[in-house]
Amino acid sequence: MTTTVTPPPPETTPVKEHKRSRLPKSARAGGTLHGGPIAYAILIVFTIVSLFPLVWTAIAASRDNQRLAQTPPPFWFGSNLFKNLELAWTDANLGEAFLNTMIVSGISAVTVVTLSTIAGFAFAKLRFRGRGALMLLVIGTMMVPPQLSIIPLYMMVAKLDWTDQLQAVIFPSLVSAFGVFFMRQYLLQALPDEIIEAARVDGASSWRVVWHVVFPAARPAMAVLGMLIFVQTWNDFLWPFLVLTQSGNPTVQVAVAGLGRGFTPDQSLIMAGALLGTLPLLLVFAVFGKQIVGGIMQGAVKG
Numbered sequence: 001m002t003t004t005v006t007p008p009p010p011e012t013t014p015v016k017e018h019k020r021s022r023l024p025k026s027a028r029a030g031g032t033l034h035g036g037p038i039a040y041a042i043l044i045v046f047t048i049v050s051l052f053p054l055v056w057t058a059i060a061a062s063r064d065n066q067r068l069a070q071t072p073p074p075f076w077f078g079s080n081l082f083k084n085l086e087l088a089w090t091d092a093n094l095g096e097a098f099l100n101t102m103i104v105s106g107i108s109a110v111t112v113v114t115l116s117t118i119a120g121f122a123f124a125k126l127r128f129r130g131r132g133a134l135m136l137l138v139i140g141t142m143m144v145p146p147q148l149s150i151i152p153l154y155m156m157v158a159k160l161d162w163t164d165q166l167q168a169v170i171f172p173s174l175v176s177a178f179g180v181f182f183m184r185q186y187l188l189q190a191l192p193d194e195i196i197e198a199a200r201v202d203g204a205s206s207w208r209v210v211w212h213v214v215f216p217a218a219r220p221a222m223a224v225l226g227m228l229i230f231v232q233t234w235n236d237f238l239w240p241f242l243v244l245t246q247s248g249n250p251t252v253q254v255a256v257a258g259l260g261r262g263f264t265p266d267q268s269l270i271m272a273g274a275l276l277g278t279l280p281l282l283l284v285f286a287v288f289g290k291q292i293v294g295g296i297m298q299g300a301v302k303g
Contacts, residue, residue, distance in 0.1 A: 054278065061085065061272035068267050084272035088259055092246070092273050097255035098280070104166060104240075104251060105233040108173040109226045115175055117222055120183025121214045125196060135184070141177045150242065157243055164248040169240050173233055179225055186221040187214070227288070231281055252277040 062081035063074050088094065122128075123135050153172060162168040191214065199209045215222070237253040244250055246258040256273040259266070 057271050057275050057278070060268055061275050063268050065264070065266050065268050080268065081272075084268050085276060088256075088269055088272040088276060091269070092255040092259050093250070094252065094255055094273070094276055097250045097252045100166060100249050101234055101251040101253075104169050104173075105230045107170055108233045109230040111174045112176045112179045112229045113222050113226045116179030116183045116225060117214065117218050118210060119180045120185075120187050120218075121191075121210060123180065123184045124187040125191065125193065135181075138177045138180050142181070147238075150239065153239075154242060163243055164245050166249055168243040169236075169251065172239065173229075173236075176229065179229065182225055183218060183221060187218060190221070191217045223288075227285075230284070234281060 058081070059074060059077055060068055061084050062078040064078070064080055067074055067078065123131060123138075157163060157168045195213055195217075196209060199213050204212065235253065236251075237257070240251045240254050241257060244254050246255055250258075256270070256277050259270050259273045
């Protein structure tokens, strides 16, 4: 009878534990980065410098003209803020000016975003003869100072009898070379060619690709571009000042320019009008700023 001897199991040597990473938590994967005191000090300085013009405008709007002419100037709020705001609103007819500016800025933003997205998609993803030359031509128009086109543009507006009408301000701002370039650069990275090819295989036409593929992919950049165009159009002064009047169809900037006229301009009243003209932009950014920044980050991660 043979007996089978079972060999003893091999000895298991304990695995040495890995030493803990000596990196701080903020440097590990998934950790939260924290700035040092120097970074916070720099950010505080930049924040104060950025907010100072707005705070000074509010301080000047709360004082009277005599106090603003004294040395040193006031560095704290006075008691005339609401009185000056009400007077500026009435004298400059800011109610109508706000409505006109909202119409002009809204139409310009929507039109520029739509046309720029379509043109940016064409330059980024479509292949056609002369694409590079046309893109260089679009970029070249950005290098021409806008002041050079004021005289021929005003002659055209006068010939169309559009002076003192909102379309004189709306039509020149319906397209933007910067918007086309901005959307092209975004779509080059955020829109893969495979998605377009898949839509083509499914039988989608070019316009259907734009509506169902391009617009959803470009939504974060469209929000940013719309915000930039809206703010730019709202703050535009030179061209509206030339073709509009304060008594006709003024925008906010044209209406504020008519405040404080006289032998001694009322600086506090002008500052009150400027503060009223700035508040809507601050409100828009406060409401939609987080969504816009989140959209940028989402698009960057997807791209």
